[in-house]
Amino acid sequence: MSKPAILIYDLGGCEGCPLSIMRVYPQLINIANVYTKCLGKVDLDREYDYAVVTGPICINSPEHVEELKKIRKNSRVLIAYGSCASVGGIILYARGGQEPRPEHRVYAPISRVVRVDYAIPGCPPAPQMLISLLNCIRRGKGYFLDLFRAVALNPKLSGFDLMDEVVLNGLCVGCGACVLSCPTNALQMIDNRPDLIPEKCIRCGTCTVRCPRFSQILIQRSRLLQKASSLSRISGV
Amino acid sequence: MAYQPVVIDPENPLGYYTGIYLAQTADERVKRKLGPDYKGGGAVTSILLYLVEHGVVDAVVVARRKKGLYGETIIAKTPEEILEATGPKWSIVPYTLGLREKLTSMDVGRVAFVGLPCQAQFLRQVKMFPLMESDFSKKIYLIISLFCMGTFAVESFLNYIKKSYHVSPDEIENISINGDELVVKHVRGEIRIPIRDALFHLQHGCLTCPDYTGLFADLSAGKALKPGFTLLITRTKLADKIVREASNTGYLKLSEPDEESLRIVIEKAREKIMRSYKYLSTVL
Numbered sequence: 468m469s470k471p472a473i474l475i476y477d478l479g480g481c482e483g484c485p486l487s488i489m490r491v492y493p494q495l496i497n498i499a500n501v502y503t504k505c506l507g508k509v510d511l512d513r514e515y516d517y518a519v520v521t522g523p524i525c526i527n528s529p530e531h532v533e534e535l536k537k538i539r540k541n542s543r544v545l546i547a548y549g550s551c552a553s554v555g556g557i558i559l560y561a562r563g564g565q566e567p568r569p570e571h572r573v574y575a576p577i578s579r580v581v582r583v584d585y586a587i588p589g590c591p592p593a594p595q596m597l598i599s600l601l602n603c604i605r606r607g608k609g610y611f612l613d614l615f616r617a618v619a620l621n622p623k624l625s626g627f628d629l630m631d632e633v634v635l636n637g638l639c640v641g642c643g644a645c646v647l648s649c650p651t652n653a654l655q656m657i658d659n660r661p662d663l664i665p666e667k668c669i670r671c672g673t674c675t676v677r678c679p680r681f682s683q684i685l686i687q688r689s690r691l692l693q694k695a696s697s698l699s700r701i702s703g704v
Numbered sequence: 705m706a707y708q709p710v711v712i713d714p715e716n717p718l719g720y721y722t723g724i725y726l727a728q729t730a731d732e733r734v735k736r737k738l739g740p741d742y743k744g745g746g747a748v749t750s751i752l753l754y755l756v757e758h759g760v761v762d763a764v765v766v767a768r769r770k771k772g773l774y775g776e777t778i779i780a781k782t783p784e785e786i787l788e789a790t791g792p793k794w795s796i797v798p799y800t801l802g803l804r805e806k807l808t809s810m811d812v813g814r815v816a817f818v819g820l821p822c823q824a825q826f827l828r829q830v831k832m833f834p835l836m837e838s839d840f841s842k843k844i845y846l847i848i849s850l851f852c853m854g855t856f857a858v859e860s861f862l863n864y865i866k867k868s869y870h871v872s873p874d875e876i877e878n879i880s881i882n883g884d885e886l887v888v889k890h891v892r893g894e895i896r897i898p899i900r901d902a903l904f905h906l907q908h909g910c911l912t913c914p915d916y917t918g919l920f921a922d923l924s925a926g927k928a929l930k931p932g933f934t935l936l937i938t939r940t941k942l943a944d945k946i947v948r949e950a951s952n953t954g955y956l957k958l959s960e961p962d963e964e965s966l967r968i969v970i971e972k973a974r975e976k977i978m979r980s981y982k983y984l985s986t987v988l
């Protein structure tokens with residue numbers, strides 16, 4: 468079997484995600500033909516089996532928006548990798564005008580602009596994540612795959628949503644998964660329930676996919692959405 | 705990776721597994737600790753003892769009952785600490801920041817975790833899909849899940865006991881299940897509460913939880929029908945090897961599962977999936 472072609476493409480941001488991916492290049496080149504700036508080959512005009520996009524999309528930048536659309540068109544599976552690309556992340560707080568850059572004001576997760584197949588939060592995800600994910604996509608099923616597909620339909624997930632949807636909704640069971648998953652210790656257990664320290668939340672979304680309740684809600688909602696969209700296709704709406 | 709993706713399906717409620725065993729502790733220390741009238745397993749404790757005493761893992765993370773319904777999570781490295789944590793738990797013991805700090809700083813390589821299905825799901829995700837460098841993914845060696853139909857909303861349950869039976873939380877010494885009753889031992893005697901009544905005090909989040917046996921674990925364990933026996937479900941080669949070794953080295957006695965125990969576990973697992981569908985549809 469020939470190796471799949473994979474494009475790794477960075478749209479900007481702190482470079483944490485590209486660096487994390489770089490650390491698995493040695494493993495990655497064994498399972499795929501890797502196209503990326505760092506290895507000196509990028510070609511947005513050819514077709515790819517997978518495209519892994521890191522960093523947020525800047526809505527004020529027409530070139531980047533066009534690039535992203537082209538990547539979508541040319542790849543079979545598009546993966547939004549890392550918090551900025553998948554759920555917004557800390558870049559949502561960028562106001563523009565800071566010295567020396569950024570000049571732009573509106574950063575968004577890429578699913579606001581194009582259809583995304585899988586979205587992976589994490590600021591940045593640990594290197595091994597990408598390899599696990601590709602293996603999992605190849606096998607084509609499972610709870611976690613459903614989950615990352617569901618995240619692709621949610622361009623906004625953070626500790627605030629965890630509080631709203633799970634904790635304040637009375638669905639939290641107090642397992643502590645979210646607390647252990649937060650990179651900034653923005654969540655703490657008080658009387659067996661997590662509490663959010665808003666100033667500490669970088670909106671990375673990690674807690675939401677680690678929560679057994681939230682992950683289940685996300686998957687279920689994505690199924691309903693899919694059903695609704697196929698119904699509307701049938702009825703021609 | 706040998707790990708099978710989890711699909712939650714009422715048609716196949718036990719998920720993927722490699723073996724099912726009926727197990728009984730063969731370890732005198734565990735038997736002594738459980739006492740003559742304890743009806744539950746002890747098989748999990750025996751497996752943990754095997755893991756630590758044979759150097760398979762450096763430590764195990766288990767919940768220990770602190771007082772009444774409350775518990776705490778501990779990192780046990782010695783047989784004494786493991787024995788200390790034996791016995792049923794009635795509430796979920798949250799993973800806390802302290803646990804992560806200890807796990808990352810402690811000089812332990814391989815750790816076995818014992819938790820509830822929801823916690824097993826979390827650990828499996830951490831292990832397979834590390835979203836942070838600081839995740840302790842590499843230390844998770846074995847995930848053991850206990851069967852779970854739901855855990856109590858502790859305050860609500862304690863308040864109910866106080867109001868209806870006039871026993872205050874400090875007076876409660878032990879709680880056990882006998883048939884379809886909860887037996888609450890307290891300083892002045894004991895009370896028996898029909899499980900049906902107690903179910904009102906389950907956590908709401910547990911009603912939407914679809915996982916009874918711990919589909920994400922390497923090894924699932926829960927009470928079998930026969931008193932003193934534990935049903936073990938192994939889901940990975942590693943778990944299978946460990947269970948057999950624990951038996952070969954005299955920690956466990958294994959036998960074929962009886963049909964009735966199997967039927968009940970399948971029925972409960974399916975019931976929990978159906979319950980979760982019902983409640984989930986109300987919270988979307």
Ligand code: SF4
Pocket residue numbers: 624625626627648649650651652653654663667668669670671672673674675
């Ligand atoms: S609470 Fe923590 S894990 Fe959750 S989104 Fe905020 S920073 Fe990320």
Ligand code: SF4
Pocket residue numbers: 629633634638639640641642643644645646660661677678679680681909
């Ligand atoms: S992960 Fe979800 S259920 Fe668990 S403590 Fe956090 S909010 Fe509650």
Ligand code: SF4
Pocket residue numbers: 640679796820821822823852853854855907909910911913914915
């Ligand atoms: S019912 Fe589910 S969510 Fe509740 S404690 Fe058990 S495993 Fe966790």
